[in-house]
Amino acid sequence: MSVFDESGAVAHVSPGRSTDVAVVPPVGPPGEGMRRFVGPGVVFALFVGFWYFTHHVLMSDARKFLVPPPHHVLNDAFFTWDIPRGTGGSRTGGGLSRNLEGLWSSTQVAALGLLIAILIGLALATAMSQAKWVENAFYPFLVALQAMPILAFVPLIGALFGFDFWSRVLVCIMIALFPIVANTLFGLISVERGYHELMNLHGASRWTKLRKLQYPAAMPSIFTGLQISAGLSVVGAVVGDFFFRQGEPGIGRLINTYQNSNETEQMYGAVIMSALLGIAVFLGFGILGRRVVSHWHETRNA
Protein backbone atom coordinates (compact mmCIF):
# COMPACT_ATOMS: atom_id res chain seq x y z
CA MET A 1 0.00 0.00 0.00
CA SER A 2 2.68 2.45 0.95
CA VAL A 3 6.37 2.75 0.34
CA PHE A 4 6.93 4.24 3.75
CA ASP A 5 8.15 2.04 6.50
CA GLU A 6 6.81 3.08 9.86
CA SER A 7 9.40 1.44 12.05
CA GLY A 8 12.29 2.63 9.94
CA ALA A 9 11.12 6.19 10.16
CA VAL A 10 10.92 6.02 13.90
CA ALA A 11 14.25 4.32 14.42
CA HIS A 12 16.55 6.47 12.32
CA VAL A 13 15.77 9.75 14.03
CA SER A 14 18.19 10.41 16.82
CA PRO A 15 17.26 12.67 19.74
CA GLY A 16 20.34 14.75 18.97
CA ARG A 17 18.92 16.40 15.88
CA SER A 18 16.49 18.65 17.67
CA THR A 19 18.72 21.72 17.68
CA ASP A 20 16.21 24.08 16.08
CA VAL A 21 13.21 23.04 18.11
CA ALA A 22 10.72 25.28 19.82
CA VAL A 23 10.54 23.16 22.94
CA VAL A 24 13.82 22.56 24.71
CA PRO A 25 13.99 19.92 27.42
CA PRO A 26 14.70 21.46 30.83
CA VAL A 27 18.30 21.41 31.93
CA GLY A 28 18.93 20.89 35.63
CA PRO A 29 21.47 22.82 37.69
CA PRO A 30 25.08 21.64 37.39
CA GLY A 31 25.91 18.64 39.54
CA GLU A 32 22.41 17.20 39.30
CA GLY A 33 23.79 14.28 37.32
CA MET A 34 25.89 13.22 40.29
CA ARG A 35 23.26 13.96 42.90
CA ARG A 36 20.87 11.35 41.61
CA PHE A 37 23.41 8.67 42.55
CA VAL A 38 23.63 9.81 46.16
CA GLY A 39 20.39 8.13 47.29
CA PRO A 40 21.12 4.70 45.82
CA GLY A 41 24.73 4.98 47.00
CA VAL A 42 23.65 5.53 50.60
CA VAL A 43 21.20 2.61 50.48
CA PHE A 44 23.88 0.39 48.98
CA ALA A 45 26.37 1.36 51.67
CA LEU A 46 23.77 0.56 54.36
CA PHE A 47 23.17 -2.81 52.75
CA VAL A 48 26.87 -3.68 52.67
CA GLY A 49 27.22 -2.47 56.24
CA PHE A 50 24.36 -4.73 57.33
CA TRP A 51 26.03 -7.60 55.55
CA TYR A 52 29.27 -7.09 57.51
CA PHE A 53 27.25 -6.63 60.70
CA THR A 54 25.50 -9.96 60.09
CA HIS A 55 28.82 -11.71 59.53
CA HIS A 56 30.66 -10.24 62.49
CA VAL A 57 27.92 -9.83 65.08
CA LEU A 58 24.77 -11.80 64.32
CA MET A 59 26.38 -15.07 63.30
CA SER A 60 27.98 -17.34 65.86
CA ASP A 61 31.48 -18.52 65.00
CA ALA A 62 30.20 -21.90 63.93
CA ARG A 63 27.76 -20.30 61.50
CA LYS A 64 29.90 -17.47 60.14
CA PHE A 65 30.64 -19.45 56.98
CA LEU A 66 26.94 -19.10 56.02
CA VAL A 67 27.39 -15.35 55.56
CA PRO A 68 30.90 -14.74 54.31
CA PRO A 69 31.96 -11.08 54.25
CA PRO A 70 31.43 -9.27 50.93
CA HIS A 71 35.09 -8.87 50.14
CA HIS A 72 35.56 -12.64 50.32
CA VAL A 73 32.69 -13.09 47.92
CA LEU A 74 34.16 -10.53 45.54
CA ASN A 75 37.58 -12.04 45.81
CA ASP A 76 36.62 -15.70 45.34
CA ALA A 77 33.81 -15.36 42.83
CA PHE A 78 34.80 -12.32 40.78
CA PHE A 79 38.52 -11.57 41.15
CA THR A 80 39.72 -15.16 40.97
CA TRP A 81 39.53 -16.49 37.44
CA ASP A 82 39.52 -20.21 38.17
CA ILE A 83 39.52 -22.31 41.33
CA PRO A 84 40.01 -25.93 40.22
CA ARG A 85 38.10 -28.62 42.03
CA GLY A 86 39.90 -29.79 45.15
CA THR A 87 41.91 -26.60 45.65
CA GLY A 88 42.03 -25.74 49.34
CA GLY A 89 39.46 -28.40 50.11
CA SER A 90 36.90 -27.01 47.63
CA ARG A 91 34.59 -29.78 46.48
CA THR A 92 33.16 -27.89 43.58
CA GLY A 93 35.81 -25.45 42.50
CA GLY A 94 34.63 -22.06 41.29
CA GLY A 95 35.91 -18.65 40.28
CA LEU A 96 34.82 -16.12 37.70
CA SER A 97 35.34 -18.32 34.66
CA ARG A 98 33.00 -20.99 35.93
CA ASN A 99 30.36 -18.55 36.99
CA LEU A 100 30.56 -16.74 33.66
CA GLU A 101 30.05 -20.03 31.84
CA GLY A 102 26.97 -20.69 33.93
CA LEU A 103 25.75 -17.17 33.36
CA TRP A 104 26.22 -17.49 29.60
CA SER A 105 24.17 -20.67 29.55
CA SER A 106 21.38 -18.99 31.51
CA THR A 107 21.58 -15.91 29.31
CA GLN A 108 20.95 -18.06 26.25
CA VAL A 109 17.93 -19.66 27.91
CA ALA A 110 16.57 -16.29 29.02
CA ALA A 111 17.13 -14.65 25.62
CA LEU A 112 15.47 -17.44 23.69
CA GLY A 113 12.59 -17.61 26.16
CA LEU A 114 12.12 -13.86 25.98
CA LEU A 115 12.25 -13.85 22.18
CA ILE A 116 9.58 -16.53 21.94
CA ALA A 117 7.49 -14.77 24.61
CA ILE A 118 7.72 -11.53 22.61
CA LEU A 119 6.60 -13.22 19.39
CA ILE A 120 3.71 -15.06 21.06
CA GLY A 121 2.83 -12.02 23.17
CA LEU A 122 2.68 -9.58 20.27
CA ALA A 123 0.66 -12.01 18.15
CA LEU A 124 -1.75 -12.74 20.98
CA ALA A 125 -2.18 -9.07 21.92
CA THR A 126 -2.80 -8.19 18.27
CA ALA A 127 -5.45 -10.90 17.95
CA MET A 128 -7.05 -9.77 21.20
CA SER A 129 -7.12 -6.15 20.03
CA GLN A 130 -8.93 -7.16 16.85
CA ALA A 131 -11.71 -9.25 18.36
CA LYS A 132 -13.23 -8.94 21.79
CA TRP A 133 -14.06 -12.63 21.89
CA VAL A 134 -10.39 -13.53 21.52
CA GLU A 135 -9.61 -11.24 24.43
CA ASN A 136 -12.41 -12.76 26.49
CA ALA A 137 -11.27 -16.27 25.62
CA PHE A 138 -7.60 -15.86 26.49
CA TYR A 139 -7.35 -13.19 29.15
CA PRO A 140 -8.54 -15.24 32.17
CA PHE A 141 -5.96 -17.89 31.43
CA LEU A 142 -3.18 -15.37 31.04
CA VAL A 143 -4.11 -13.95 34.42
CA ALA A 144 -4.14 -17.47 35.84
CA LEU A 145 -0.73 -18.15 34.30
CA GLN A 146 0.54 -14.95 35.87
CA ALA A 147 -0.97 -15.75 39.27
CA MET A 148 0.19 -19.35 39.37
CA PRO A 149 3.39 -19.90 41.35
CA ILE A 150 5.71 -21.04 38.61
CA LEU A 151 7.62 -23.24 41.08
CA ALA A 152 4.53 -25.38 41.56
CA PHE A 153 4.46 -25.95 37.84
CA VAL A 154 8.09 -26.79 37.36
CA PRO A 155 7.94 -30.50 38.33
CA LEU A 156 5.08 -31.01 35.87
CA ILE A 157 6.98 -29.28 33.09
CA GLY A 158 9.95 -31.51 33.85
CA ALA A 159 7.83 -34.64 33.73
CA LEU A 160 6.21 -33.55 30.46
CA PHE A 161 9.14 -32.10 28.55
CA GLY A 162 12.23 -33.48 30.24
CA PHE A 163 14.81 -31.69 32.30
CA ASP A 164 16.85 -30.11 29.58
CA PHE A 165 17.28 -26.85 27.68
CA TRP A 166 13.76 -26.50 26.26
CA SER A 167 12.05 -27.01 29.59
CA ARG A 168 14.03 -24.08 30.96
CA VAL A 169 13.06 -22.01 27.94
CA LEU A 170 9.43 -22.94 28.54
CA VAL A 171 9.60 -21.68 32.12
CA CYS A 172 11.00 -18.39 30.80
CA ILE A 173 8.19 -18.06 28.27
CA MET A 174 5.54 -18.73 30.89
CA ILE A 175 6.91 -16.18 33.29
CA ALA A 176 7.63 -13.48 30.65
CA LEU A 177 4.47 -13.72 28.57
CA PHE A 178 1.88 -11.85 30.59
CA PRO A 179 3.50 -8.40 30.87
CA ILE A 180 4.08 -8.32 27.12
CA VAL A 181 0.50 -9.29 26.28
CA ALA A 182 -1.05 -7.00 28.87
CA ASN A 183 1.00 -3.91 27.98
CA THR A 184 0.82 -4.41 24.23
CA LEU A 185 -2.93 -4.92 24.35
CA PHE A 186 -3.32 -1.81 26.49
CA GLY A 187 -1.30 0.19 23.98
CA LEU A 188 -3.18 -1.12 20.96
CA ILE A 189 -6.66 -0.45 22.31
CA SER A 190 -5.89 2.89 23.96
CA VAL A 191 -5.62 4.80 20.68
CA GLU A 192 -8.17 7.61 20.76
CA ARG A 193 -11.29 7.31 18.70
CA GLY A 194 -10.50 10.39 16.63
CA TYR A 195 -7.41 8.73 15.17
CA HIS A 196 -9.40 5.66 14.19
CA GLU A 197 -11.99 7.89 12.55
CA LEU A 198 -9.31 9.70 10.59
CA MET A 199 -8.06 6.37 9.29
CA ASN A 200 -11.59 5.11 8.59
CA LEU A 201 -12.40 8.27 6.64
CA HIS A 202 -9.64 7.45 4.24
CA GLY A 203 -10.54 3.81 3.83
CA ALA A 204 -7.74 2.32 5.91
CA SER A 205 -8.04 -1.44 6.46
CA ARG A 206 -7.60 -3.02 9.88
CA TRP A 207 -4.11 -4.06 8.93
CA THR A 208 -3.21 -0.55 7.74
CA LYS A 209 -4.56 0.89 10.97
CA LEU A 210 -2.50 -1.57 12.99
CA ARG A 211 0.63 -0.84 11.03
CA LYS A 212 0.40 2.93 10.67
CA LEU A 213 -1.53 3.82 13.83
CA GLN A 214 -1.83 1.25 16.58
CA TYR A 215 1.63 -0.34 16.66
CA PRO A 216 3.48 2.99 16.64
CA ALA A 217 1.08 4.41 19.23
CA ALA A 218 1.59 1.34 21.41
CA MET A 219 5.39 1.49 21.31
CA PRO A 220 5.80 3.15 24.74
CA SER A 221 3.52 0.52 26.32
CA ILE A 222 5.17 -2.32 24.44
CA PHE A 223 8.57 -1.28 25.72
CA THR A 224 7.26 -1.05 29.26
CA GLY A 225 6.09 -4.65 28.93
CA LEU A 226 9.37 -5.74 27.34
CA GLN A 227 11.36 -4.21 30.15
CA ILE A 228 9.39 -6.08 32.81
CA SER A 229 9.42 -9.32 30.86
CA ALA A 230 13.15 -9.15 30.17
CA GLY A 231 13.87 -9.03 33.89
CA LEU A 232 11.40 -11.85 34.52
CA SER A 233 12.93 -14.04 31.82
CA VAL A 234 16.22 -13.97 33.71
CA VAL A 235 14.37 -15.05 36.85
CA GLY A 236 12.73 -17.80 34.81
CA ALA A 237 16.06 -19.02 33.47
CA VAL A 238 17.60 -19.18 36.93
CA VAL A 239 14.59 -20.88 38.49
CA GLY A 240 14.25 -23.39 35.67
CA ASP A 241 17.93 -24.14 35.88
CA PHE A 242 17.67 -24.65 39.61
CA PHE A 243 15.22 -27.50 39.07
CA PHE A 244 16.21 -29.06 35.77
CA ARG A 245 19.56 -30.68 36.27
CA GLN A 246 20.41 -31.95 32.85
CA GLY A 247 22.25 -30.38 29.98
CA GLU A 248 24.63 -27.47 30.35
CA PRO A 249 24.70 -26.11 33.91
CA GLY A 250 23.40 -22.57 34.16
CA ILE A 251 23.89 -20.07 36.92
CA GLY A 252 20.91 -21.46 38.84
CA ARG A 253 22.42 -24.92 38.98
CA LEU A 254 25.73 -23.48 40.10
CA ILE A 255 23.93 -21.72 42.95
CA ASN A 256 22.38 -25.04 43.91
CA THR A 257 25.67 -26.93 43.70
CA TYR A 258 27.56 -24.35 45.73
CA GLN A 259 24.84 -24.36 48.32
CA ASN A 260 24.89 -28.14 48.72
CA SER A 261 28.64 -28.14 49.30
CA ASN A 262 28.70 -25.08 51.55
CA GLU A 263 30.74 -23.02 49.07
CA THR A 264 28.96 -19.92 50.26
CA GLU A 265 31.40 -17.39 48.75
CA GLN A 266 30.80 -18.89 45.35
CA MET A 267 27.07 -19.16 46.00
CA TYR A 268 26.67 -15.49 46.86
CA GLY A 269 28.86 -14.62 43.90
CA ALA A 270 26.60 -16.57 41.57
CA VAL A 271 23.48 -14.97 43.05
CA ILE A 272 24.96 -11.51 42.57
CA MET A 273 25.91 -12.39 39.04
CA SER A 274 22.42 -13.49 38.12
CA ALA A 275 21.06 -10.30 39.70
CA LEU A 276 23.49 -8.24 37.61
CA LEU A 277 22.23 -9.97 34.48
CA GLY A 278 18.65 -9.14 35.38
CA ILE A 279 19.51 -5.51 36.08
CA ALA A 280 21.53 -5.19 32.87
CA VAL A 281 18.67 -6.57 30.80
CA PHE A 282 16.15 -4.30 32.53
CA LEU A 283 18.27 -1.19 31.98
CA GLY A 284 19.12 -2.23 28.44
CA PHE A 285 15.48 -2.45 27.41
CA GLY A 286 14.76 0.82 29.18
CA ILE A 287 17.45 2.59 27.15
CA LEU A 288 16.31 0.91 23.94
CA GLY A 289 12.73 2.00 24.62
CA ARG A 290 13.75 5.59 25.22
CA ARG A 291 15.80 5.63 22.03
CA VAL A 292 12.81 4.44 20.03
CA VAL A 293 10.12 6.73 21.45
CA SER A 294 11.66 9.66 23.32
CA HIS A 295 11.86 11.95 20.29
CA TRP A 296 8.08 11.99 20.07
CA HIS A 297 6.64 10.65 23.32
CA GLU A 298 5.90 13.41 25.80
CA THR A 299 6.31 11.77 29.18
CA ARG A 300 9.45 9.84 28.30
CA ASN A 301 11.35 13.01 27.64
CA ALA A 302 12.24 13.85 31.23
Added chain:
Amino acid sequence: MSGDQPLPVDASAAPDTGAAPVGHALEFSNLSMVFPDGTHALDDISLSVDRGEFVTLVGPSGCGKSTLLRIASGLEHHTAGECRVDRDSIGYVFQDATLFPWRTVRRNVELIAELHGVDAKSMAPKVDESLELVGLKEHETKYPKQLSGGMKMRASLARSLVLQPDVFLFDEPFGALDEISRERLNDELLALFKAKDFAGLFITHSIAEAVFLSTRVLVMSARPGRIIADYDVPFAYPREHDIRYDAAFAELSGKISHDLRGAHE
Protein backbone atom coordinates in the same frame (compact mmCIF):
# COMPACT_ATOMS: atom_id res chain seq x y z
CA MET B 1 -12.12 -0.61 19.06
CA SER B 2 -15.59 0.80 19.26
CA GLY B 3 -14.57 3.42 16.73
CA ASP B 4 -13.67 0.86 14.07
CA GLN B 5 -17.09 0.28 12.69
CA PRO B 6 -19.77 2.73 11.73
CA LEU B 7 -23.02 2.26 13.51
CA PRO B 8 -25.20 -0.48 12.13
CA VAL B 9 -27.58 0.94 9.60
CA ASP B 10 -30.62 -0.06 7.65
CA ALA B 11 -29.23 -0.10 4.13
CA SER B 12 -32.59 0.64 2.53
CA ALA B 13 -32.93 3.85 4.52
CA ALA B 14 -29.47 5.13 3.69
CA PRO B 15 -28.74 4.81 -0.01
CA ASP B 16 -25.12 4.50 -1.03
CA THR B 17 -23.78 7.95 -1.70
CA GLY B 18 -20.27 7.15 -2.79
CA ALA B 19 -20.81 7.99 -6.45
CA ALA B 20 -19.67 11.26 -7.97
CA PRO B 21 -22.53 13.70 -7.74
CA VAL B 22 -23.99 15.85 -10.42
CA GLY B 23 -24.91 19.33 -9.36
CA HIS B 24 -23.91 20.52 -5.90
CA ALA B 25 -20.60 19.58 -4.31
CA LEU B 26 -22.49 18.63 -1.14
CA GLU B 27 -26.21 18.26 -0.76
CA PHE B 28 -28.51 17.11 2.01
CA SER B 29 -32.17 16.77 1.18
CA ASN B 30 -34.84 16.19 3.82
CA LEU B 31 -32.24 14.37 5.84
CA SER B 32 -33.12 13.00 9.28
CA MET B 33 -31.16 10.99 11.74
CA VAL B 34 -32.34 8.93 14.68
CA PHE B 35 -29.68 7.12 16.67
CA PRO B 36 -30.25 3.44 17.52
CA ASP B 37 -30.99 4.47 21.12
CA GLY B 38 -33.88 6.57 19.88
CA THR B 39 -32.20 9.97 20.14
CA HIS B 40 -33.59 12.17 17.39
CA ALA B 41 -30.48 14.06 16.28
CA LEU B 42 -31.42 15.75 13.03
CA ASP B 43 -34.79 16.59 11.53
CA ASP B 44 -35.49 17.35 7.89
CA ILE B 45 -32.24 19.06 6.96
CA SER B 46 -32.08 20.40 3.41
CA LEU B 47 -28.89 22.18 2.46
CA SER B 48 -26.54 22.39 -0.48
CA VAL B 49 -23.03 23.75 -0.71
CA ASP B 50 -21.29 24.50 -4.00
CA ARG B 51 -17.65 25.13 -4.70
CA GLY B 52 -16.82 28.69 -3.81
CA GLU B 53 -19.39 28.64 -1.00
CA PHE B 54 -18.48 28.64 2.65
CA VAL B 55 -21.41 27.68 4.85
CA THR B 56 -21.22 27.80 8.61
CA LEU B 57 -23.54 26.07 11.07
CA VAL B 58 -24.10 27.58 14.48
CA GLY B 59 -26.38 26.11 17.11
CA PRO B 60 -26.66 24.95 20.69
CA SER B 61 -24.35 22.20 21.91
CA GLY B 62 -25.73 18.79 21.05
CA CYS B 63 -27.97 20.08 18.25
CA GLY B 64 -26.50 17.62 15.75
CA LYS B 65 -24.09 19.91 13.87
CA SER B 66 -21.23 17.48 14.23
CA THR B 67 -23.51 14.59 13.39
CA LEU B 68 -24.35 16.29 10.10
CA LEU B 69 -20.65 16.50 9.24
CA ARG B 70 -20.13 12.92 10.29
CA ILE B 71 -22.97 11.87 7.99
CA ALA B 72 -21.44 13.82 5.11
CA SER B 73 -18.10 12.09 5.66
CA GLY B 74 -19.60 8.63 6.03
CA LEU B 75 -18.67 8.17 9.69
CA GLU B 76 -22.39 8.00 10.56
CA HIS B 77 -25.41 7.02 8.51
CA HIS B 78 -28.62 8.98 8.34
CA THR B 79 -31.97 7.27 8.73
CA ALA B 80 -34.07 9.24 6.25
CA GLY B 81 -33.60 11.59 3.32
CA GLU B 82 -30.51 11.87 1.18
CA CYS B 83 -26.90 12.95 1.37
CA ARG B 84 -25.02 13.45 -1.89
CA VAL B 85 -21.31 14.05 -1.90
CA ASP B 86 -18.19 12.57 -3.48
CA ARG B 87 -16.63 10.77 -0.53
CA ASP B 88 -13.29 10.50 -2.31
CA SER B 89 -12.95 14.26 -2.35
CA ILE B 90 -13.60 15.26 1.24
CA GLY B 91 -11.21 17.00 3.58
CA TYR B 92 -12.25 16.66 7.22
CA VAL B 93 -10.65 18.83 9.89
CA PHE B 94 -11.42 17.68 13.42
CA GLN B 95 -11.53 19.77 16.56
CA ASP B 96 -8.40 17.93 17.69
CA ALA B 97 -5.48 18.16 15.30
CA THR B 98 -5.14 14.32 15.56
CA LEU B 99 -1.53 14.48 14.41
CA PHE B 100 0.46 11.28 14.84
CA PRO B 101 3.01 12.20 17.52
CA TRP B 102 5.64 9.80 16.16
CA ARG B 103 5.59 11.42 12.73
CA THR B 104 7.19 14.72 11.83
CA VAL B 105 4.97 17.47 10.45
CA ARG B 106 5.90 16.45 6.93
CA ARG B 107 5.24 12.76 7.53
CA ASN B 108 1.89 13.69 9.08
CA VAL B 109 0.95 15.63 5.96
CA GLU B 110 1.96 12.62 3.88
CA LEU B 111 -0.36 10.33 5.83
CA ILE B 112 -3.59 10.84 3.91
CA ALA B 113 -1.81 10.73 0.56
CA GLU B 114 -0.24 7.43 1.68
CA LEU B 115 -3.63 6.03 2.62
CA HIS B 116 -4.91 6.88 -0.83
CA GLY B 117 -1.97 5.12 -2.45
CA VAL B 118 -0.25 8.19 -3.87
CA ASP B 119 3.26 7.13 -4.88
CA ALA B 120 6.30 8.74 -3.30
CA LYS B 121 7.36 10.61 -6.42
CA SER B 122 4.16 12.51 -7.04
CA MET B 123 3.58 12.98 -3.31
CA ALA B 124 6.54 15.29 -2.63
CA PRO B 125 5.35 18.32 -4.63
CA LYS B 126 1.81 18.01 -3.22
CA VAL B 127 3.15 17.87 0.32
CA ASP B 128 5.45 20.83 -0.34
CA GLU B 129 2.55 22.88 -1.68
CA SER B 130 0.33 22.07 1.30
CA LEU B 131 3.05 22.90 3.79
CA GLU B 132 3.75 26.19 2.06
CA LEU B 133 0.07 27.10 1.95
CA VAL B 134 -0.20 26.85 5.74
CA GLY B 135 3.25 28.34 6.35
CA LEU B 136 4.79 25.24 7.92
CA LYS B 137 7.45 24.43 5.35
CA GLU B 138 10.29 25.49 7.61
CA HIS B 139 8.87 23.43 10.49
CA GLU B 140 8.39 20.24 8.51
CA THR B 141 10.97 18.22 10.46
CA LYS B 142 9.46 19.00 13.85
CA TYR B 143 7.38 16.61 15.89
CA PRO B 144 3.89 17.59 17.07
CA LYS B 145 5.02 17.90 20.68
CA GLN B 146 7.27 20.76 19.53
CA LEU B 147 4.38 22.73 18.01
CA SER B 148 1.97 25.27 19.47
CA GLY B 149 -1.77 24.64 19.25
CA GLY B 150 -2.11 26.90 16.23
CA MET B 151 0.75 25.21 14.41
CA LYS B 152 -0.78 21.80 15.12
CA MET B 153 -4.03 22.97 13.58
CA ARG B 154 -2.15 24.25 10.52
CA ALA B 155 -0.45 20.89 10.14
CA SER B 156 -3.85 19.24 10.37
CA LEU B 157 -5.15 21.59 7.64
CA ALA B 158 -2.13 20.85 5.45
CA ARG B 159 -2.79 17.13 5.83
CA SER B 160 -6.36 17.57 4.55
CA LEU B 161 -5.19 19.83 1.71
CA VAL B 162 -2.83 17.29 0.18
CA LEU B 163 -5.46 15.57 -1.92
CA GLN B 164 -7.02 18.89 -2.97
CA PRO B 165 -10.54 17.95 -1.94
CA ASP B 166 -13.58 19.69 -3.42
CA VAL B 167 -15.43 19.62 -0.11
CA PHE B 168 -14.01 20.65 3.24
CA LEU B 169 -15.74 19.79 6.52
CA PHE B 170 -14.55 21.70 9.58
CA ASP B 171 -15.75 20.46 12.96
CA GLU B 172 -14.97 23.44 15.20
CA PRO B 173 -11.29 23.31 14.33
CA PHE B 174 -10.20 26.45 16.16
CA GLY B 175 -12.34 26.05 19.29
CA ALA B 176 -9.39 25.21 21.51
CA LEU B 177 -7.18 28.09 20.38
CA ASP B 178 -6.66 31.47 21.99
CA GLU B 179 -8.31 34.48 20.38
CA ILE B 180 -5.25 35.80 18.53
CA SER B 181 -4.27 32.43 17.07
CA ARG B 182 -7.86 31.88 16.12
CA GLU B 183 -8.15 35.16 14.21
CA ARG B 184 -4.88 34.55 12.45
CA LEU B 185 -6.01 31.09 11.39
CA ASN B 186 -9.33 32.58 10.26
CA ASP B 187 -7.38 34.89 7.94
CA GLU B 188 -5.33 32.02 6.62
CA LEU B 189 -8.34 29.80 6.14
CA LEU B 190 -10.03 32.50 4.09
CA ALA B 191 -6.90 32.84 1.94
CA LEU B 192 -6.96 29.08 1.40
CA PHE B 193 -10.64 29.18 0.56
CA LYS B 194 -10.10 31.83 -2.10
CA ALA B 195 -7.02 30.02 -3.45
CA LYS B 196 -8.60 26.57 -3.68
CA ASP B 197 -12.23 27.50 -4.21
CA PHE B 198 -13.53 24.48 -2.32
CA ALA B 199 -17.01 23.97 -0.87
CA GLY B 200 -16.74 24.57 2.87
CA LEU B 201 -19.06 23.43 5.65
CA PHE B 202 -17.89 24.82 8.98
CA ILE B 203 -19.03 24.41 12.57
CA THR B 204 -18.29 26.92 15.29
CA HIS B 205 -19.62 28.35 18.50
CA SER B 206 -18.20 31.77 17.68
CA ILE B 207 -20.64 34.06 15.87
CA ALA B 208 -17.80 36.41 14.88
CA GLU B 209 -15.89 33.54 13.34
CA ALA B 210 -18.99 32.37 11.50
CA VAL B 211 -19.74 35.77 9.99
CA PHE B 212 -16.12 36.56 9.20
CA LEU B 213 -15.50 33.34 7.27
CA SER B 214 -18.76 32.51 5.59
CA THR B 215 -20.76 33.25 2.51
CA ARG B 216 -23.76 31.93 4.40
CA VAL B 217 -24.57 31.26 8.06
CA LEU B 218 -27.22 28.78 9.19
CA VAL B 219 -28.65 28.66 12.68
CA MET B 220 -29.78 25.31 14.02
CA SER B 221 -32.28 24.56 16.76
CA ALA B 222 -31.71 22.43 19.83
CA ARG B 223 -32.20 18.69 19.32
CA PRO B 224 -33.59 17.47 17.06
CA GLY B 225 -31.54 19.84 14.93
CA ARG B 226 -33.44 21.81 12.31
CA ILE B 227 -32.34 24.84 10.34
CA ILE B 228 -34.21 27.77 11.85
CA ALA B 229 -32.46 30.72 10.23
CA ASP B 230 -30.44 31.28 7.09
CA TYR B 231 -28.33 34.41 6.44
CA ASP B 232 -26.32 35.37 3.37
CA VAL B 233 -23.20 37.25 4.41
CA PRO B 234 -22.85 40.19 2.03
CA PHE B 235 -19.20 41.18 2.58
CA ALA B 236 -16.86 40.77 -0.38
CA TYR B 237 -13.64 38.79 -0.24
CA PRO B 238 -10.85 39.32 0.58
CA ARG B 239 -12.09 40.29 4.03
CA GLU B 240 -9.83 42.45 6.13
CA HIS B 241 -9.37 41.78 9.79
CA ASP B 242 -11.11 45.02 10.79
CA ILE B 243 -14.34 44.09 9.07
CA ARG B 244 -15.20 42.55 12.45
CA TYR B 245 -15.74 46.07 13.83
CA ASP B 246 -17.97 47.19 10.98
CA ALA B 247 -21.54 48.24 11.81
CA ALA B 248 -23.02 45.86 9.24
CA PHE B 249 -20.94 43.02 10.69
CA ALA B 250 -22.25 43.84 14.16
CA GLU B 251 -25.83 44.00 12.98
CA LEU B 252 -25.67 40.59 11.31
CA SER B 253 -23.90 39.11 14.35
CA GLY B 254 -26.67 40.54 16.53
CA LYS B 255 -29.40 38.89 14.46
CA ILE B 256 -27.64 35.53 14.58
CA SER B 257 -27.10 35.90 18.30
CA HIS B 258 -30.81 36.64 18.76
CA ASP B 259 -31.78 33.53 16.79
CA LEU B 260 -29.33 31.44 18.76
CA ARG B 261 -30.82 32.55 22.05
CA GLY B 262 -34.19 31.52 20.68
CA ALA B 263 -32.77 28.17 19.66
CA HIS B 264 -31.66 27.46 23.21
CA GLU B 265 -35.21 27.79 24.56
